[in-house]
Amino acid sequence: MTQNPANQSTDKEPVEQTKPEVSTNKRGLERRKKLLEVAEKHFFSFGYAGTSVNEIVKEAGGSLNTLYRYFGNKLGLFEAVFKLKTDELFTPFAHMDFWQDDIETNLFRFGECLQRVTSTPDGIAIYRLVVTENNFEQSEIQRIFYQLGPQTGIRILGDYLQRMKDKGKLDLEDPYLAASQFIEMIKGPFLYPRLFGETIEEQQLHQALKQAIHIFLNGCLQK
Amino acid sequence: MTQNPANQSTDKEPVEQTKPEVSTNKRGLERRKKLLEVAEKHFFSFGYAGTSVNEIVKEAGGSLNTLYRYFGNKLGLFEAVFKLKTDELFTPFAHMDFWQDDIETNLFRFGECLQRVTSTPDGIAIYRLVVTENNFEQSEIQRIFYQLGPQTGIRILGDYLQRMKDKGKLDLEDPYLAASQFIEMIKGPFLYPRLFGETIEEQQLHQALKQAIHIFLNGCLQK
DNA sequence: AAATAAATGTAGTGACAATTACACTTTTAT
DNA sequence: ATAAAAGTGTAATTGTCACTACATTTATTT
Numbered sequence: 326m327t328q329n330p331a332n333q334s335t336d337k338e339p340v341e342q343t344k345p346e347v348s349t350n351k352r353g354l355e356r357r358k359k360l361l362e363v364a365e366k367h368f369f370s371f372g373y374a375g376t377s378v379n380e381i382v383k384e385a386g387g388s389l390n391t392l393y394r395y396f397g398n399k400l401g402l403f404e405a406v407f408k409l410k411t412d413e414l415f416t417p418f419a420h421m422d423f424w425q426d427d428i429e430t431n432l433f434r435f436g437e438c439l440q441r442v443t444s445t446p447d448g449i450a451i452y453r454l455v456v457t458e459n460n461f462e463q464s465e466i467q468r469i470f471y472q473l474g475p476q477t478g479i480r481i482l483g484d485y486l487q488r489m490k491d492k493g494k495l496d497l498e499d500p501y502l503a504a505s506q507f508i509e510m511i512k513g514p515f516l517y518p519r520l521f522g523e524t525i526e527e528q529q530l531h532q533a534l535k536q537a538i539h540i541f542l543n544g545c546l547q548k
Numbered sequence: 549m550t551q552n553p554a555n556q557s558t559d560k561e562p563v564e565q566t567k568p569e570v571s572t573n574k575r576g577l578e579r580r581k582k583l584l585e586v587a588e589k590h591f592f593s594f595g596y597a598g599t600s601v602n603e604i605v606k607e608a609g610g611s612l613n614t615l616y617r618y619f620g621n622k623l624g625l626f627e628a629v630f631k632l633k634t635d636e637l638f639t640p641f642a643h644m645d646f647w648q649d650d651i652e653t654n655l656f657r658f659g660e661c662l663q664r665v666t667s668t669p670d671g672i673a674i675y676r677l678v679v680t681e682n683n684f685e686q687s688e689i690q691r692i693f694y695q696l697g698p699q700t701g702i703r704i705l706g707d708y709l710q711r712m713k714d715k716g717k718l719d720l721e722d723p724y725l726a727a728s729q730f731i732e733m734i735k736g737p738f739l740y741p742r743l744f745g746e747t748i749e750e751q752q753l754h755q756a757l758k759q760a761i762h763i764f765l766n767g768c769l770q771k
Numbered sequence: 772a773a774a775t776a777a778a779t780g781t782a783g784t785g786a787c788a789a790t791t792a793c794a795c796t797t798t799t800a801t
Numbered sequence: 802a803t804a805a806a807a808g809t810g811t812a813a814t815t816g817t818c819a820c821t822a823c824a825t826t827t828a829t830t831t
Binding site: 773774775779780782785789791796797799800 | 802803804805807808809810811812813814816818820821822823824825826827828830831
């Protein structure tokens with residue numbers, strides 16, 4: 326696919342030369358951090374195929390040798406950046422408690438938070454990367470993103486809807502599907518525009534959320 | 549970004565060497581068709597960056613020279629394939645008449661048709677291509693796809709919802725936003741699974757459609 | 772402070788792939 | 802049938818990159 330002349334590794338043994346080392350102290354840690362920073366900038370701006378490892382090193386200082394010792398290869402560097410940013414983006418969301426008031430308020434709070442996460446420049450950049458790169462060969466990247474992002478959102482909201490259903494407050498056949506559908510109502514309409522470079526106004530997000538809640542609640546509230 | 553050694557064209561004159569020629573008769577047309585066929589296969593399987601022009605010619609027969617005369621360059625070939633397949637996929641959908649019965653039946657018919665279009669292997673492949681390739685630089689590809697696909701769907705359903713609103717049958721603030729939200733409810737939940745290689749069962753599609761209609765109609769039907 | 776380990780900088784290497792050149796053959800139109 | 806146009810096959814050109822090698826400098830540890 327892409328050029329990868331280093332894969333002469335005749336797959337016999339577990340291949341230890343690719344083991345990314347971890348620098349323990351001081352200078353090494355700074356270099357590592359700087360490399361990650363610059364790499365992030367490049368990957369976010371130009372995509373995986375579009376960034377050159379040489380460029381990163383040229384900009385970050387340090388040496389190719391160091392980069393390869395730390396991250397093994399280009400994909401290793403990418404994965405490191407990706408995991409870091411994905412955690413940064415989704416972890417706070419996953420630990421938030423949305424369910425303290427009435428259903429409408431709760432949906433509103435959840436929706437606003439989700440919209441905020443997916444609207445952030447980093448959120449958009451990560452999404453583009455996940456969808457855009459390494460996509461014709463199955464990679465771990467996708468799994469990580471999917472589990473930490475979309476799947477977590479569906480689980481959190483789905484659990485809540487399930488409870489409301491059990492209490493007889495909502496009339497829903499499949500609460501987890503419903504969760505996914507609600508989520509799509511509030512972020513789906515902006516997917517293409519975002520991918521295609523348009524910027525979304527705060528007010529549009531708000532309107533989508535308002536209308537989604539109106540339709541959704543009206544649609545499944547037990548009377 | 550990608551390698552493109554041919555762009556030595558000092559931009560002075562309108563550059564006529566890149567003008568893709570159109571073969572008028574017989575053998576040329578067949579070659580062209582064969583090239584497009586093989587190119588489609590490769591682009592659909594390996595993505596833009598992942599396919600090699602040389603490979604295409606090797607498999608399709610004919611000569612590099614011919615390919616370049618017809619399509620100008622790799623991107624030209626890609627665009628040709630892309631337009632062809634996008635038209636093929638969306639044009640029938642755009643000319644269908646969904647609105648002959650009651651609202652629920654109409655939504656059902658529309659939804660089923662839309663799900664069919666987006667579930668087809670070509671539909672998925674095209675979507676992947678649009679999202680996956682040529683995405684860090686704005687390209688015409690995206691515009692074509694967006695207009696012919698998503699935007700058309702929203703317009704068709706949105707027009708209908710608007711009419712229903714005007715007749716006082718539906719209670720909706722923004723019918724076009726609502727259209728987009730309905731569409732997302734029935735295809736959004738399958739986006740990631742599809743991108744990540746899962747196959748979707750007929751029955752899942754059906755359930756999503758059923759529940760979406762239930763929530764949506766219940767949610768905005770004028771009582 | 773000496774020995775050991777890590778980091779640097781520069782300069783390769785090897786592959787791959789888009790595009791062009793060219794000499795030659797086949798088709799098509801006059 | 803014959804000249805012009807289009808098509809073919811092969812090989813060369815040119816760039817770009819990931820990745821490696823190595824000789825040298827800097828930091829860390831005992």
